[in-house]
Amino acid sequence: MATTTHPRARFWVETVLAITSGALGLLTIFWHDWLEAFGWDPDNGNGVVEWLIAIGLIAIALASALAARHERLTLSTAG
Numbered sequence: 001m002a003t004t005t006h007p008r009a010r011f012w013v014e015t016v017l018a019i020t021s022g023a024l025g026l027l028t029i030f031w032h033d034w035l036e037a038f039g040w041d042p043d044n045g046n047g048v049v050e051w052l053i054a055i056g057l058i059a060i061a062l063a064s065a066l067a068a069r070h071e072r073l074t075l076s077t078a079g
Helices: 009-030 048-078
Strands: none
Touching: 009 048
16 A cells, blocks of 8 residues: 555645635634625624624634644654
């Protein structure tokens, strides 16, 4: 069985997902009324929905980053 030292596609998908969701989460924290900019106001300007979206995006970013780290460590110890 041949082992490779190059990251698998799963690593790259997890890394891109972590970066993208983290960036969107931070954007949501600093520009909390971006939903209203698109004409959608689900909470009547309250801001609760935006905070829930930010928390969800940051959670996805952390989970994806940990998964990518695990994938990378698994690859480095296998080779």
